[in-house]
Amino acid sequence: MLLNMPALSIRNGIVPAMTIIDTALADGYSLAMQPVTEKILLDQARDGQDQAFAQLIEAHSEKIITVAWRMVGQRDIAEDIAQEAFLRLYKSLANFRGESSVGTWLYRTATRLSIDHLRREQLRRKIFFFRSTDSGLADPVDLAISPSASPQDILLAKETQERIQQVLNTLPARQKAVFVLRQMEGLTLKEIAVTLGLQEGTVKSHLHRAVTRFREEFFQKKEA
Amino acid sequence: MNKQDICHKEQLTLYHYAELSPTQRCAFETHLQGCPACRTALEEIQSSLADVHATELKLDSAQKQRFVEKVTSSTRRRPLSNPRIWGGGLAAVGMLALVIVSLYSVDQTVQIVPARPAMADFEVLEQLDMLQELDLLQKLELLQELDKLG
Numbered sequence: 001m002l003l004n005m006p007a008l009s010i011r012n013g014i015v016p017a018m019t020i021i022d023t024a025l026a027d028g029y030s031l032a033m034q035p036v037t038e039k040i041l042l043d044q045a046r047d048g049q050d051q052a053f054a055q056l057i058e059a060h061s062e063k064i065i066t067v068a069w070r071m072v073g074q075r076d077i078a079e080d081i082a083q084e085a086f087l088r089l090y091k092s093l094a095n096f097r098g099e100s101s102v103g104t105w106l107y108r109t110a111t112r113l114s115i116d117h118l119r120r121e122q123l124r125r126k127i128f129f130f131r132s133t134d135s136g137l138a139d140p141v142d143l144a145i146s147p148s149a150s151p152q153d154i155l156l157a158k159e160t161q162e163r164i165q166q167v168l169n170t171l172p173a174r175q176k177a178v179f180v181l182r183q184m185e186g187l188t189l190k191e192i193a194v195t196l197g198l199q200e201g202t203v204k205s206h207l208h209r210a211v212t213r214f215r216e217e218f219f220q221k222k223e224a
Numbered sequence: 225m226n227k228q229d230i231c232h233k234e235q236l237t238l239y240h241y242a243e244l245s246p247t248q249r250c251a252f253e254t255h256l257q258g259c260p261a262c263r264t265a266l267e268e269i270q271s272s273l274a275d276v277h278a279t280e281l282k283l284d285s286a287q288k289q290r291f292v293e294k295v296t297s298s299t300r301r302r303p304l305s306n307p308r309i310w311g312g313g314l315a316a317v318g319m320l321a322l323v324i325v326s327l328y329s330v331d332q333t334v335q336i337v338p339a340r341p342a343m344a345d346f347e348v349l350e351q352l353d354m355l356q357e358l359d360l361l362q363k364l365e366l367l368q369e370l371d372k373l374g
Contacts, residue, residue, distance in 0.1 A: 120367065212233070
């Protein structure tokens with residue numbers, strides 16, 4: 001899929017007009033820009049041109065915030081995670097060898113940061129007996145419902161989505177990550193293994209446990 | 225195949241996600257025809273995951289711009305470490321150290337210590353940069369200790 005992206009074209013004379021190629025990579029993340037353009041922007045960012053780095057952020061922000069948001073369920077935290085991923089890229093610019101695309105690197109970093117966040121959050125809840133204060137979870141729910149749906153449909157969809165979020169929140173961090181990457185992001189097991197730096201067998205096992213737990217809890221809640 | 229081999233529960237999940245090899249898939253489908261328990265389990269998986277959709281997040285240009293500004297303002301607070309500057313600085317320090325050592329080497333009692341290569345010093349400095357993450361680790365360790373205490 002080829003698209004023109006006016007927001008990224010000629011800006012302060014840094015980079016000529018560019019196109020986006022939405023091509024699935026082996027490790028699951030689509031190319032947000034042509035490799036040549038990306039290389040030019042990386043070189044410029046290394047030379048201290050903030051505008052070039054800003055263009056990289058603009059090209060990848062939506063995808064990176066989205067994956068973090070799907071994993072942590074809260075928009076503000078997802079933005080913080082995405083921000084940290086971009087800051088780490090900035091700090092690593094000098095050593096960035098381009099073995100993977102910037103998008104893939106950011107995607108991996110954001111998913112791993114999301115897992116760290118989920119672990120810390122689960123531990124904190126366990127210690128301090130935090131009740132689920134994730135009213136922010138209503139955020140993805142609201143966005144998921146079609147505005148043209150009837151009030152009854154909206155209510156039903158909200159209830160279902162809330163139930164799904166509750167079940168998702170009971171999953172351990174890694175299980176949740178594997179589940180989200182497979183079920184929502186559509187990555188293959190191989191791609192998930194690369195993204196999270198795990199063995200494929202481990203990913204299978206996490207996915208199976210997540211699905212089993214999800215199924216059991218979902219059915220229990222449904223019956224209740 | 226005996227029942228224990230066939231009723232491998234993980235295969236249900238892998239079958240649902242089309243992650244079985246063609247041979248495994250064929251064998252599993254044959255098994256499904258004769259195993260009501262697996263059929264029920266599969267139906268439950270399909271039913272419970274049917275409503276789990278990927279919600280899309282769309283950022284308009286203003287939101288994107290706000291995010292870009294947020295990140296770039298942070299990068300200004302965290303200046304990019306330039307390896308050339310570090311390398312140059314370390315090389316100068318190394319040279320100075322060599323001069324001092326060579327001056328002292330006139331005195332035979334002083335042992336000449338070979339200067340560390342500049343790149344090794346650079347790696348140490350890079351690791352020092354990682355100390356920024358230390359507070360996060362300390363928090364995590366504190367939480368883990370509290371967890372152990374119950």
